[in-house]
Amino acid sequence: MLELFKSNVAGKASRALLNASRIILGNKYILAGFIIVLVFVLMAILADFIAPYSPIEIVGPVLQPPSQKYLMGTDNLGRDVFSRTIYGSRVVLLTTAIAIALSGAIGTLLGLISGYIGGALDRVFSFIMDSIYAFPSLILAIALSVALGPSPINAAIAIAVVYIPTYFRMVRGQVLSIKNEPYIEIARALGIPSTRIVTRHILPHVGRTLMVVFSMNSADAILTEAALSFIGLTVQPPQPDWGFDLYKGRGFILTGYWWMMVFPGFCITLLAVGFALISEGVSTVISGGKR
Amino acid sequence: MDVVSKLVDVTMDFETRIFGRKRRVRAVDRVSLEVRRGEIYGLVGESGSGKSTIGRISIRLYKPTKGRVFYGKLDITELPESKLRYLRREMQLIPQDPYGAINPIQTIGEALVEPLLIHYKLSKDEAVEQAHRALEEVGLHPSTEFFTRRPRELSGGQLQRAVIARAMILKPKYIVADEPTSNLDASIRTSIIKLLLDLREKYEQSLLFITHDIALLSLIANRIGVLYLAQLFEEGPTEKIVKNPLHPYTKALLSAIPLLSDELGLEKVYLKGEIGDPSNPPRGCRLHPRCPYAMDKCKTEEPPLIMVNEGRSVKCWLYYNS
Numbered sequence: 001m002l003e004l005f006k007s008n009v010a011g012k013a014s015r016a017l018l019n020a021s022r023i024i025l026g027n028k029y030i031l032a033g034f035i036i037v038l039v040f041v042l043m044a045i046l047a048d049f050i051a052p053y054s055p056i057e058i059v060g061p062v063l064q065p066p067s068q069k070y071l072m073g074t075d076n077l078g079r080d081v082f083s084r085t086i087y088g089s090r091v092v093l094l095t096t097a098i099a100i101a102l103s104g105a106i107g108t109l110l111g112l113i114s115g116y117i118g119g120a121l122d123r124v125f126s127f128i129m130d131s132i133y134a135f136p137s138l139i140l141a142i143a144l145s146v147a148l149g150p151s152p153i154n155a156a157i158a159i160a161v162v163y164i165p166t167y168f169r170m171v172r173g174q175v176l177s178i179k180n181e182p183y184i185e186i187a188r189a190l191g192i193p194s195t196r197i198v199t200r201h202i203l204p205h206v207g208r209t210l211m212v213v214f215s216m217n218s219a220d221a222i223l224t225e226a227a228l229s230f231i232g233l234t235v236q237p238p239q240p241d242w243g244f245d246l247y248k249g250r251g252f253i254l255t256g257y258w259w260m261m262v263f264p265g266f267c268i269t270l271l272a273v274g275f276a277l278i279s280e281g282v283s284t285v286i287s288g289g290k291r
Numbered sequence: 292m293d294v295v296s297k298l299v300d301v302t303m304d305f306e307t308r309i310f311g312r313k314r315r316v317r318a319v320d321r322v323s324l325e326v327r328r329g330e331i332y333g334l335v336g337e338s339g340s341g342k343s344t345i346g347r348i349s350i351r352l353y354k355p356t357k358g359r360v361f362y363g364k365l366d367i368t369e370l371p372e373s374k375l376r377y378l379r380r381e382m383q384l385i386p387q388d389p390y391g392a393i394n395p396i397q398t399i400g401e402a403l404v405e406p407l408l409i410h411y412k413l414s415k416d417e418a419v420e421q422a423h424r425a426l427e428e429v430g431l432h433p434s435t436e437f438f439t440r441r442p443r444e445l446s447g448g449q450l451q452r453a454v455i456a457r458a459m460i461l462k463p464k465y466i467v468a469d470e471p472t473s474n475l476d477a478s479i480r481t482s483i484i485k486l487l488l489d490l491r492e493k494y495e496q497s498l499l500f501i502t503h504d505i506a507l508l509s510l511i512a513n514r515i516g517v518l519y520l521a522q523l524f525e526e527g528p529t530e531k532i533v534k535n536p537l538h539p540y541t542k543a544l545l546s547a548i549p550l551l552s553d554e555l556g557l558e559k560v561y562l563k564g565e566i567g568d569p570s571n572p573p574r575g576c577r578l579h580p581r582c583p584y585a586m587d588k589c590k591t592e593e594p595p596l597i598m599v600n601e602g603r604s605v606k607c608w609l610y611y612n613s
Contacts, residue, residue, distance in 0.1 A: 182391035186454075189352055190406040190461070191379025194372065204396045 027285055033277030040271050044089040051083035055240040059083075063257050073259035075245070076252060084240035085263050091241045092271065095152045095159070095234060096221045102160035104214060107167025108206070112198050114168070115175025126172070133165040141224050145233040155234040159224050163217050170213050174206050208286055215279035219272045226268045242268050293328040294363070295465045295497040296349045296382070301358030303344055316570040318344040319355070320521040326465070331491070331498045333512030333529070335505045335544065337566045340518040342501045343387075346467040349499060350382040351375055362465070380410045380461040385487070387470040389451035393442040399426070399453050400438035403460055410461055425456040429486060448479035452486065459490055466491065467499045484511070505541075506548045509533045514602075517541050520567055520577040523596065527603035537605045539582050576608065584609060 024034050043050060052071075053059040058078040059070075066073045072081035114125040132140070144158035178184065179202070187197050228234055229243025237244065242264035249261030303319040319341045326332045326349070336342045347353045348360060351367050360368045362378060370378075386392045393402045403422035407413055413421070426434035429452040442450055451471065458466065468487060472480040488511060491498050500512060508515050508529065515532045517525040517540060525538040534555055536542045542560035545552045552559065562581040567573055573580050579589040586608060594608045 181394075182386050182388055183394040185352060186384060186386060186392050186457075187394070188372075189350065189379060189382075189384040190409075190457070191376040192406065192409055193376065196409075201394050201396075 023282075023285060027281040029277045029281030029284065031281075033274045033279075033281060036270060036274030037278070040089050040267075040274070041093060043086055044093050047086045047090060051080075051086040053080040053083040055079065055084045055087040056238040063252070063260075065257075066259055072263045073257075075260050076248070076257075079238075081245075081259055081263055084245060085242070085267055088240040088242040088245060088264060089267065089271075091152055091229070091235050091239070092222065092225055092243075092268070095156045095225050096218065098153070098156035099159035099163070099221055099225070100214065100218055102156065103163035103217070104167055104210065106160070107164040108171050108203075108210065110164070111168040111171025112175055112203065112206075115172040116179060116194070116198050116202065122172075125168070129165040129168045132161065133169070135162075137162045137220075138224060138227055141228060142231065142233070145228050150233045150236065152234045155225060155228045158228070158233075159221055162224065163221060166213055166217060167210070170209050171206050174209055175202055178202050178205050212279075212283055212286060215275065215282045219275035219279060222268065222272045222275060294325045294361070295328050296499065297323075297325040297361040298345065298349060298355075299323050299359045299361070301345070301348055301355045301360065303341070303348060303353060304356045314570060317521050317572075318569065319348065321358070322518075322521075322523045323358075324516055324523065324526065326497050326499050327513075328497055329495060330513040331488075331500055331511055333505075333508035333515045334499060334501045334518060335503060335508055335515060336518030337503060339520075339566060339569050341521040341569070342518050343469050345518070346384070346469050346499055346501050350384060350465070350467055351378075352384065380406075381463050382465040382467070383458040383461065383463040385455055385458050385466060385468040385471045388474050389447060389454045390442070390474070392454045393450070393457070395442055398439050398441055399445070402442075402453070403457050406457065406461055421460065425460045426453065428459070428490070429453070429456040431456070447475050448483065451475060451483055455483075455486060455490070459494065462494060463496065464494075465497050465499075467501070469501045470503070473502070473504075505533075505544045506551055509551060517544065520569055520572050522577060522606065524578070524607070525605045527599075531603060537599060537603075537610060538607050539584050539609075540578050576606075 024030050056079065059080050060074050060078050062074060062076055062078045064070050064074040070080055070082065072085060075081055075084070110125055110129075114122045141158045141162050144161055145155050148154035148157060184197060184201060187201055192201075225234070226243040226246070229241045230247045232244055232247070234243070235241045245264040246261055246268070249257075249264070253261050301319055301322050302317065305316045305318055307314050307316065322341075322345060324332070334342045334345060344353060348355050351360060351370065355368065358368075359366055362382065367375065367378065393399065397405075400419070400422055403425055404415070404418045407418040407421055408415070423434040423438065426437055431437045431449060431452050437445070437449070437453065445453060455471075471487060472483050475483060484507070490496070500508065502508060505515070512529045514527065515529050516523055517532075517538065519540050525532065525536070525541045532541060533545065533551070536545055536557065539560050540562070542558060543562045545557055546559045546561060560583060562583075564581050567577065567580065575591045576582070576585070576589040576594050579585040582589065588608050594606050594611065596604050596606045597610050598604050599610060
């Protein structure tokens with residue numbers, strides 16, 4: 001009898017993992033998106049082994065077209081575009097991951113507090129969040145990035161601020177409806193502390209919504225990150241970065257050196273498509289009731 | 292007399308905003324009552340009469356707008372949630388709807404173990420064992436069968452038993468049962484009520500039983516309070532209320548149960564229309580638009596709660612001079 005209870009607790013993690021893999025494999029959108037994202041993640045992790053050259057050193061003549069030696073050609077300084085593209089994935093993925101984690105954590109926390117406590121606090125939080133939400137997201141991200149100074153961490157913070165209201169609003173809305181469920185009242189009657197009610201009785205219900213918001217935001221966040229780096233607000237040269245390489249390549253495309261721009265641009269698009277596919281799949285799974 | 296729970300002149304307003312306009316609903320209007328140690332106090336009234344609100348105020352799930360709430364001799368009106376938590380093990384709520392009472396993400400076992408671990412210094416194994424015993428006690432046998440199940444996998448009757456087991460697991464002394472059987476099939480109501488009464492006797496609990504079923508109260512309650520539109524209309528020992536109802540509204544409630552009223556040879560009283568709007572109650576006596584005995588005075592002046600005799604009071608002008 002006791003063993004049953006313990007194995008139940010221990011089995012929770014593996015069951016969650018099993019569930020996740022079932023969702024990923026069960027929907028072709030999610031599967032396709034997941035593979036794309038996974039390829040980029042592996043690329044970032046294994047960059048040292050995949051890239052044939054150093055991304056910041058001059059390895060050959062300038063502006064060589066793609067060839068066997070330089071798979072994606074060389075840029076205007078003679079650096080290998082292929083190696084730069086590989087290494088560039090690190091900045092994009094890391095910045096976006098930090099941004100999403102930050103906005104998700106802060107947005108969820110504030111949404112939980114605001115929704116559960118309600119009253120004046122809720123009105124103040126909601127007002128602030130709606131104000132942020134009212135700004136065009138890209139303009140706000142650029143303004144914050146400039147104010148904080150160019151660096152990947154600051155870019156991540158700027159992007160996070162932009163997406164906090166989305167999490168906040170979704171979580172708060174859910175908390176408001178769950179708060180009135182009878183089991184929450186009973187939990188109070190049983191003397192369960194408020195923090196535990198919020199974290200153990202309300203938060204798990206918000207999980208699905210978070211997943212949808214997360215997958216919707218991530219594609220968007222990739223593009224915002226690319227836009228910030230395009231105008232030079234993340235890593236500084238000579239560090240490789242898709243957005244900034246895109247910007248530099250822009251000046252050479254009219255003279256026919258298309259490879260400087262096309263490859264990083266293609267990567268940005270593909271990664272965003274990957275996340276968009278996951279988002280599409282997740283929302284069909286959740287609304288279609290396939291589970 | 293030893294009192295477990297006492298409400299003194301309690302008023303509860305709820306504010307709702309409809310299109311930005313504030314609307315105030317007085318759910319409870321200057322109600323005083325006490326639940327004595329060991330007794331079953333039956334609170335009867337239609338939906339919207341404020342009976343559930345009173346139950347929740349008495350265990351301070353709601354904080355009243357006006358008036359005082361006592362638990363024993365302790366004034367708990369202003370007690371913050373952090374201090375109330377320690378009293379929670381003494382007083383429990385059994386809700387109307389068992390289906391929503393346990394968080395769907397929890398198993399029955401988890402739901403029972405959680406309050407134990409919060410209130411008592413127990414090891415997890417001890418808590419699990421107690422939870423199993425509690426399930427057996429309410430007739431969910433064998434308990435291993437139910438322990439790992441989720442609420443949706445139980446029938447209504449089984450679920451209400453599990454909910455009762457959880458309410459009892461902290462060994463409370465005061466129970467508020469808010470229509471504990473009204474959402475269940477008629478066939479299992481009796482067994483749930485019997486279970487509740489058995490446990491009450493075993494653990495010497497006091498019970499505030501909220502219902503719209505005065506016939507049921509006539510069988511189980513020691514005293515009855517009759518509510519109408521947020522006000523207490525009549526109160527007294529069950530036998531006296533049932534055999535000799537004074538208030539026209541109580542008479543009407545009893546007239547609606549032919550078996551009972553015929554047997555006792557009660558005068559039949561029928562009310563006109565429906566229960567009024569709680570946010571805009573009638574002036575004077577709140578029953579006057581529906582009451583066959585309504586006099587001119589009833590339309591303008593609200594009757595006081597009149598002590599008729601020992602432990603018996605009624606809020607009606609008919610008894611003002613007697």
